[in-house]
Amino acid sequence: MKTLLTILGAAIFWLWNIAFLVFVYIWMLPAIGVGLFNAIVAGEIENEFLIPLLGLIVIPTVCTLIGGWRLRKRPLELMRLFYGVEAPLFTLCLVRLFVVRELTPASTLILGTGMACVLAFLFDVLHGYAKDNRVVAWLQLIFHSLMVLVGVFVGVLLLFYTVPAAAVFIPGFFRHWLILTNFTLENPLWIIQDILLIILFSFSSTLFVGMPAALAFLYIESPRYILHRFAEQYGQKRTIQGVLAVVTAWMVLFISFQQQPQIKVFNLLDNSGQTDKERQELLAKSDIIRSGLLNAYLSSYRYISPIEENDHIFAMYRDVFELPDSICQFLQNSYNTLMSPFLYNGSRADSERAEKLYADFFDAPLQKAERKAVQHALQSTAILDEAKAGVLNINQKKVWLRSQNITIQEHGDWAEVELYEVYENKTNAVEEILYYFSLPESATITGIWLGDSDNRDKRFPFKVSPRGAAQKVYNSQVRRERPMDPALLEQVGSHLYRLRAFPVPPKLASWEKNNSTNRPTKMHLWLTYKVMRQPEGWAMPSLGEKRNIFWTENTQRNYGGQVVKTVSDNWIPSFLPPTTASPLTLHQVNLENGYHITAKPLTKEDYALPENQQFAIVLDTSRSMGAQNKELTETFNWLKKHGFSDNNCANNDADLYVTAASGIQPKRIDDIRTFEPAKMTFYGTIQYKEMLRQFVKLQGDTAYDGILVLTDEGSYELTDNSKDIPAISAPLWMVHLGALPPAYDDATLKAIQDSGGGISTKLPEVLQRLATQAKLGSSVVSVVDGYAWFVEKIEVNQPLNQSNNTSQNSESAGLIPAATNIVDLQIDQTNTYESESFAPIAARQLVIGLSKEIDGNQVAELDAIHAIAKTYKIVTPYSSMIVLVNDEQREALRIAEAEKDRFNRKVEKGKEGLNQPNNPMKHSDSVSVPEPSMVVGLGAIVFILIFSRRKMFVKKS
16 A cells, blocks of 8 residues: 555656646747746736746746655655645645735735745655754744644645535546547647646646645644654653644634724724714724725725625535535535635625725725725736726826926016926836826916827827816727827816826837837827916926826926926926016907906005905814814914904904714804814815805805805815705805815816805915905906906907007006006006917906806806817816827717717716626636636646736737
8 A cells, every 4th residue: 555655646746747847848938938037027927926926837846856856766755745845835826826815914824824834844854853953943843833723724625625526527537538539640749738738637636636635644744743753852741832832822813813804893983973072982993994994995805705705615515416505505604614714704895885984984085095005905916907097096106207398488477388298108008197286377278289209290289178078088098908199188176287198108018129119108298388477487387196107316307498407306396487587567468259358467555455354264174184283273363363253343253164074063153262173073074065065054144255165185086076066155265274185076166166266275365365356346357476367348349459459448448446556566568468479368367257257057158168268279167178199089079079068077086997806706607616627727827828918918008
């Protein structure tokens, strides 16, 4: 019997390894070896898969070398090496590639223990007991104490599969041998290859069927031998104490890691938060809540299957043996208990539930706030993210800003600015770049272009289109399959913008370099705008948020003809200095349809603060406002200092409206002296629409001269697309403490525009602008950037031209207040009427004025404002610029522009549409019993499948 086992062990080891190595090194690697090596060097295979991928090749190779070098005369040791080391390590690599994704503490403990025990077993095979090394001997005691647990665990686990596998093994074995009889001699090489595959299949099946018994035996026998030798050297008492200590410590870790945090967190959030005390208690447990919600959201990536979906053992034994359901369910429950570290205690629906609870509690989208954790989970699978730059791509370093050039054409106190950038993709997939940025309120964007080269004559031009139509067409083009070159530039606030460009072509793949391809590898983008001069100089775009794009000290920068060397994290400097110190100028423009626009520079005497005014202060109490407590305290101290808190309207007064997240009622405080920001509990999430609904409900008949919402940057991505927002009876101003939001939804933006309000980061600035605008008269549409902008409709029979304009007409129309001292302003009166080049800036102010007079729900009125944007080729809150490159896109835009919802723009939530990993433990009617040949199929060609998938993906992109 011993001789038979010796022969069988040697045969299994050598035949399986020789067949595998011949198949890999003679057939596979010569065909794809160079490409595989280049792909590894180029980073085209993710690091998460590189080690197990190489392990599938290296492990059999190394074990074969060990067997031939150290164990060729010890056939029983070959069996120990094969079943105790090679087979478990090979299986672990397969499991890591296709089954296990992101590791949890419990799965890490199990797999880490298994790996350590395999290595300890290998040391035993090669060296035996380390009698002469005390440290190594104690390490052997530790790992061999755990080896029994590993052997029993793996043996019992595999037994669930080997019993039904054995039932189908014999017919499968003969079926694969019969295939060979159908071959002809037309291609002998293929016959040899298939013979090798069948040999691999045969011995892999033998390995699979015999592994539970062999592994359990070896992993019990080896500890028995090592612990016996340890006891002989150090004493039986110390050995028993050591084993008990190791096993106890491991069991404590195992039990503690088994407690999945989402169960406790769901109970906490479902039954608490109705009182201020309960909310404070929940806030103190934020770390626990974050951990639990993340675990639930990423459950598909951290666990192989939810327990409730794991039914493959039930189906396997029912289909193979036709056992009663009660027995099959008992087997399934036993399997679930054994596999509990890898199974999620919940359902797939928990992911969506956790995402909502996270937003409600932390006042932020989960993907955005926890993007590093989500990105790590994605990197642990073969799933790719979307081409669209979502919140997971914030600050990702995928597309390098290769160069940046700024050109400024000065026209006295205003200038035309061109920003030209070149992008270079550092990934193997097409990517989208996204900028959220702001410009001064009086600035006007006048163009955007894309190109494959720096040739301006060949660049793709923009078209001014209704905001909803442009967004719809652009989003339809952002795809990895057959990507085209669109760009979209939108206004998403009074001076907030969003720029998106796609696709930045991928870098050359290893196979493309060998083929000397000439495809474009860079994207060129031009953006132009016109801006009034500020005391600091010419204002540059101020970056709010970026996605995928990054820059380094090697980025080439040229500003106004000067090469700039910088290592700053800033996208662009805030201001660039003017070349001349021209005086401020009174600008007057006659636009089409009889509109007359005047820009009047303001002096310190023109500005004012409110007098005898009453204001409503609407306080955002969302969770994120807690970080702005210092600024909030300073703001209320300023209000108290300037008489807004003494209930005396003779010197201004303010009422406070404290909003509240779901569960607590909002309240109105007429005497803000009683309000203490430091004692406020900021909890949950409240969006702007809900704040305004709560305010209107509490306002009653009280009239205000202004409504000031004190909030922070907020969470634009959490905003819904509804238009349900109450009518506002006074100018609505959003005062963002800390920083401006990246964007507004269109309903909120409409409420701000319709009421004549705006956005700011300082409450005193808002009050000054309100008072100054009221002082200068009703024809003023905005007081911003050091100018007052006046809009007047004058009667004409035909469109005016600049030669018919006179200064007398503008003064008689009452556009310039009589008290204005033009000489003191140092206004250049020799050219007060501007040429057509200034008209886009004036048209931008006209749009602001008209926004207060129209019903934003009437498409015809929106079309009239859009016509102004098209005429003067500018971006407005209603009109976006889109770059199209082919007739298919142009036709799609034409259709979208004709639809009734052409102005309906959706909130860009930036959420990645993550594909859910496959659940291998969920029974499928089409495949109920795994064939043993799956082992060889995965083991022999897994690395080709992964490499080919990456290569095909690059080609498609």
